[in-house]
Amino acid sequence: MISxxxxxxxxxxxxxxxxxxxxxxxxxxxATIKGRVITSDNQPAPYVxxxxxxxxxxxxxxxxxxxxxxxxxxxxxxxxxxxxxxETLRKPVAVTASQTLTAxxxxxxxxxxxxxxxxxxxxxxxxxxxxxxVARMPLRNLENPQVYNVxxxxxxxxQVIIERTDLYRNIPGSVxxxxxxxxxxxxxxxxxxxxxxxNGMATSAIVPLNPAILERIESIKGxxxxxxxxxxxxxxxxxxxxxxxxxxxxxxxxxSLAGGSYEFGRVTADxxxxxxxxxxxxxxxxxxxxxxxxxQDQGFNKNFTIAPTFSYQVNDRLKFxxxxxxxxxxxxxxxxxxxxxxxxxARNFKDLPLDYKKSYINNSIDVNNGINNIQAQVEYKISxxxxxxxxxxxxxxxxxxxxxxxLNMTTDSTFTRVVRNQTPETFGNIxxxxxxxxxxxxxxxxxxxxxxxxxxxxxxxxxxxTVNFDVVNINRPIRGISRPAIDSMSARQGFSTTSTxxxxxxxxxxxxxxxxxxxxxxxxxxxxxxxxRGTFNVLTGLYTxxxxxxxxxxxxxxxxxxxxxxxxxxGNYMNGFVNLAPVTQPDNTILVLxxxxxxxxxxxxxxxxxxxxxxxxxxxxxxxxxxxTRTELVDGKNFTFQDGTQRSRGVEVEVIATPFAGMNIVAxxxxxxxxxxxxxxxxxxxxxxxxxxxxxxSG
Numbered sequence: 001m002i003s004x005x006x007x008x009x010x011x012x013x014x015x016x017x018x019x020x021x022x023x024x025x026x027x028x029x030x031a032t033i034k035g036r037v038i039t040s041d042n043q044p045a046p047y048v049x050x051x052x053x054x055x056x057x058x059x060x061x062x063x064x065x066x067x068x069x070x071x072x073x074x075x076x077x078x079x080x081x082x083x084x085x086x087e088t089l090r091k092p093v094a095v096t097a098s099q100t101l102t103a104x105x106x107x108x109x110x111x112x113x114x115x116x117x118x119x120x121x122x123x124x125x126x127x128x129x130x131x132x133x134v135a136r137m138p139l140r141n142l143e144n145p146q147v148y149n150v151x152x153x154x155x156x157x158x159q160v161i162i163e164r165t166d167l168y169r170n171i172p173g174s175v176x177x178x179x180x181x182x183x184x185x186x187x188x189x190x191x192x193x194x195x196x197x198x199n200g201m202a203t204s205a206i207v208p209l210n211p212a213i214l215e216r217i218e219s220i221k222g223x224x225x226x227x228x229x230x231x232x233x234x235x236x237x238x239x240x241x242x243x244x245x246x247x248x249x250x251x252x253x254x255x256s257l258a259g260g261s262y263e264f265g266r267v268t269a270d271x272x273x274x275x276x277x278x279x280x281x282x283x284x285x286x287x288x289x290x291x292x293x294x295x296q297d298q299g300f301n302k303n304f305t306i307a308p309t310f311s312y313q314v315n316d317r318l319k320f321x322x323x324x325x326x327x328x329x330x331x332x333x334x335x336x337x338x339x340x341x342x343x344x345x346a347r348n349f350k351d352l353p354l355d356y357k358k359s360y361i362n363n364s365i366d367v368n369n370g371i372n373n374i375q376a377q378v379e380y381k382i383s384x385x386x387x388x389x390x391x392x393x394x395x396x397x398x399x400x401x402x403x404x405x406x407l408n409m410t411t412d413s414t415f416t417r418v419v420r421n422q423t424p425e426t427f428g429n430i431x432x433x434x435x436x437x438x439x440x441x442x443x444x445x446x447x448x449x450x451x452x453x454x455x456x457x458x459x460x461x462x463x464x465x466t467v468n469f470d471v472v473n474i475n476r477p478i479r480g481i482s483r484p485a486i487d488s489m490s491a492r493q494g495f496s497t498t499s500t501x502x503x504x505x506x507x508x509x510x511x512x513x514x515x516x517x518x519x520x521x522x523x524x525x526x527x528x529x530x531x532x533r534g535t536f537n538v539l540t541g542l543y544t545x546x547x548x549x550x551x552x553x554x555x556x557x558x559x560x561x562x563x564x565x566x567x568x569x570x571g572n573y574m575n576g577f578v579n580l581a582p583v584t585q586p587d588n589t590i591l592v593l594x595x596x597x598x599x600x601x602x603x604x605x606x607x608x609x610x611x612x613x614x615x616x617x618x619x620x621x622x623x624x625x626x627x628x629t630r631t632e633l634v635d636g637k638n639f640t641f642q643d644g645t646q647r648s649r650g651v652e653v654e655v656i657a658t659p660f661a662g663m664n665i666v667a668x669x670x671x672x673x674x675x676x677x678x679x680x681x682x683x684x685x686x687x688x689x690x691x692x693x694x695x696x697x698s699g
Contacts (some may be wrong), residue, residue, distance in 0.1 A: 007678070015350055017570050019191075019242045029069070029074065029098065029370075030071045030073060031097065031100070031101065032068065032071070032073055032099070033072060033077075034069075035067060035105065036065045037065045037081060037107060038065055039109060040109055041381050042384065044064045044065030046062060046673035048065075048067075048105075049082045049083070050067045052078075052079060052080075055059055059551075062565075068123065074096050074099075077092070077094075078091070081107065083109075091105065103106075108277075108568075116590065123346075127150065127612050127656050129141055131150070131218055133199070133200045133218060134146065134220050136227050136450045136452065137448055137450040138437075140517075142559070142566075144522075145171050145559050145570040145572040146220065146572060146574065147617055149170075149172060149218075149219045149221070150218050151168075151219075151655055152216040156214065156216075158664075161211055162258065163184070165184055171289075172668025173188065173670020173672060174670065175187040177194060180335065181205075181367070182329050182337070182369045182397075183195055183207040184204070185240070186219065188238040189648055190672045193237075195207060196239070196241060198242050199242070199393075201431050202431050202456055203371075203397075204397035204429050206370075206371055206427050207371060208327050208329040209266040209327060209371070210303060212601065213244050213245060214245065216240065217243065218240065220240065220601060221238040221621075221652070222236075222237070222238055222572070223236045223238075223574045223598040224239050225528075225575055226525065226526045226553045226576075227526065227553035227555075229454065229456070232529060233577070236625060237623075241340070244307065244325070245309065245590065246284065246311065247272055247284040247309055248272060248314075249274060249288045251273050252271075254269070254270040256268045262294060262295060264290070265291055266290035266291055268287070268288040269287045271285050274283040280314070281308070283310050284310075286306075286307045287307070289305075290302070290304075292301060294332075296356075297357060298361040298362050300330075302331065303327065303329040303331075304327070306325070308324050316381070318379070318380050320376070320377070321379075322374075322375075323373070323374075323375040325372070325373040326372055327370060328369075328370040328547045329368070330366060330367065331366060332359070333404050333405070334362060334409070335406045335411070337406060337408045339408050348541070352412065353412070353475070355474075360481075362482070365419070365481060366575070367399065367401070368401050369399050369400065370398055370400070372396050372397075374393070374395075376391070377390070377391050378390040386436065386437070389434075389437065390432075390433070390435075392659060394428075394429075394433070395428065398424060399424055399639045400424055401423060402420070403483065404420040404507070405419050406419075406420070410670070414474070416468060417469040419469075419486050420466045420488055421487070421490045421495075422464040423464075424466065427457050429456065429459075431455070431456045431457075433453070434453050434454075436450070444513075444515070445514060446671070447511055447512070448511070448512040449498060449509065449511045450508075451509040452508055454504075454508070455505050455506075457501070462497075462499070463495050463497050464510075465495045467486060467489040467490055467493055471604060486502070494613045496535070497538040498535045498538065499535070499536040500532065501532065502531070503530070503531050504530050508524070508525065508526035509525060510525075517561075517564070518561045519561075520558070521557070521558055522556065523555070523556055523656065524555050525553070526551075526554075528553065528577070529550050530579045531547075531548040532545070532546060534546040542695070545581050545582070547581050555572070555574050556572065557573070557586055558572075566609055567606075568606045569605070570605070571604075573599070573600065576597070576600075577598070579593060579595055580593040580594070580627075583629070583640045585639055586637035586638065596626070597627055600623045600624075601622050602619055602624065603619070603620055604618050604619030605617065614658075615656045622647070623648040625648075626645055628641055628642070628676075629642050629644055646679070648672060649673050649674075652669070654668045655667045
């Protein structure tokens with residue numbers, strides 16, 4: 001309170017009255033600019049940055065594409081609409097006092113491109129808000145009841161990732177693994193796989209992929225059979241999807257060189273250009289080559305890849321994308337194992353008289369492999385509410401030769417050298433997929449629906465032998481090992497020559513329903529028909545193991561957005577399945593097996609707070625596996641039974657934070673307990689070891 005008796009009090013009151021009278025008039029002198037950003041196919045464009053050029057004023061478009069810039073002083077400005085990887089749009093505007101001006105933009109990319117690139121807020125370049133691959137439709141992360149983690153190009157560049165195993169370490173609760181054939185993969189939620197999807201499609205079983213061609217990798221957690229089927233790359237722990245780099249509308253490129261110890265050298269090149277002046281035809285090519293030696297006396301790893309991509313926007317409705325890749329690898333591989341512990345007294349590797357700098361092979365005992373991928377996509381906008389997408393992938397991987405040496409300790413001073421010889425072999429996969437996606441309302445209820453059919457043709461031609469090359473005494477001179485000697489032993493023993501063809505035909509549908517603005521439900525179902533003539537033995541000319549199997553895979557999820565676009569609670573029931581061939585029992589009876597199923601219950605939270613300064617998820621899951629097979633001795637013979645069960649439970653946490661400019665935190669934690677409930681004793685022992693390994697390395 002101001003007393004009128006105080007010196008100068010009357011002047012303070014007068015000043016207060018002037019402010020009260022003139023203040024609103026002064027505030028009303030500012031202006032506001034509002035508008036909307038849409039895509040080339042007239043869909044909302046979220047997460048586009050609108051900046052007032054020459055100032056620090058900016059706004060981000062919301063999910064509906066709207067933005068607002070308030071409290072601008074009257075004058076002339078230039079607005080910039082920017083979108084990562086695409087040309088900035090500019091528009092001059094002039095505003096007067098108390099005016100609300102409308103300024104709209106239309107960016108020259110389609111809604112599907114927008115979803116594919118997954119624009120992120122500038123607060124964190126590591127947060128991906130949505131993906132059209134995970135749910136096979138454009139769906140934001142906070143609307144999706146399934147957990148997935150994304151490692152994108154920004155993080156790949158920050159960490160200078162040159163191997164996929166380094167990339168996988170950024171995925172919470174996952175353990176990288178390696179296949180001697182050249183594929184690298186993950187153990188997720190207690191289940192392992194070394195084969196990934198490529199832009200949502202099933203690849204060959206041989207995947208010597210170089211991270212230089214990747215835009216990102218998506219780790220999709222939990223049994224995902226409803227949308228991804230029962231291909232070799234899908235396990236009950238989840239599936240991971242490689243998303244390759246696509247062309248953009250600006251001219252640009254990048255050349256990088258890297259070097260390191262053990263003769264490591266790497267060069268990568270990335271070149272992008274519009275092909276025509278309208279920028280409707282775009283071309284991009286990525287290439288990489290690297291070579292490295294070993295800390296041991298023998299050993300090397302070399303590979304190169306070239307991956308061109310072409311896109312053509314025919315008109316506002318029709319678009320073509322052609323994506324190709326050729327990768328070749330050449331390296332040595334040696335594995336080490338322990339035999340019967342009853343004959344080995346050492347209980348620690350340091351107690352074994354092994355020279356870790358010796359490989360015990362030579363560089364001629366190597367692997368030459370490769371993969372060729374041709375992927376095509378046709379997108380057609382049927383209407384404002386419906387889109388058609390046709391996908392095709394031809395993927396063939398091969399071994400020109402594979403020599404895989406296993407060193408198996410038999411005593412404290414001796415080990416056997418067992419060599420697997422696969423020369424040559426081919427693994428192919430052809431997939432055709434048709435999806436229809438819609439975003440429409442039934443009454444006042446919004447539906448986002450994908451309905452699709454999928455046909456997968458998988459084949460392999462195998463030519464292999466495994467030979468016990470020799471027994472080595474570490475304390476004595478070691479005999480040389482060579483390819484001619486291995487080939488000679490393999491020929492005398494005889495190669496197993498087989499050929500297998502399998503087919504999957506599926507139909508699926510998934511609908512995301514907005515029960516309210518905050519509550520969403522996902523209902524999905526897949527019907528899958530698997531058939532194979534079995535394995536053809538070239539020597540006998542006979543097929544064995546033919547069978548057909550039909551599987552149903554449902555999925556249900558709920559999402560409640562506690563705070564719209566910021567905090568979600570979710571829960572799901574998810575299903576996956578594996579086709580199992582009939583088994584011939586020791587008494588010559590045939591046991592016809594049912595598909596093996598994995599069923600998951602999961603709940604948790606997802607968050608994207610403080611303008612993407614803090615984002616991540618926390619989930620708790622329980623996966624039960626039924627119809628597993630096990631063997632049991634009956635009258636001295638091993639019979640197969642299909643009553644095995646398995647349970648995998650755990651917790652996963654991911655946190656991505658940007659507390660201040662220049663500081664980024666990407667952290668994760670995973671705990672998994674995976675046990676066979678009904679299985680042969682050796683299986684239970686192996687699984688207990690797996691639990692310990694996952695707990696030691698997760699996070």
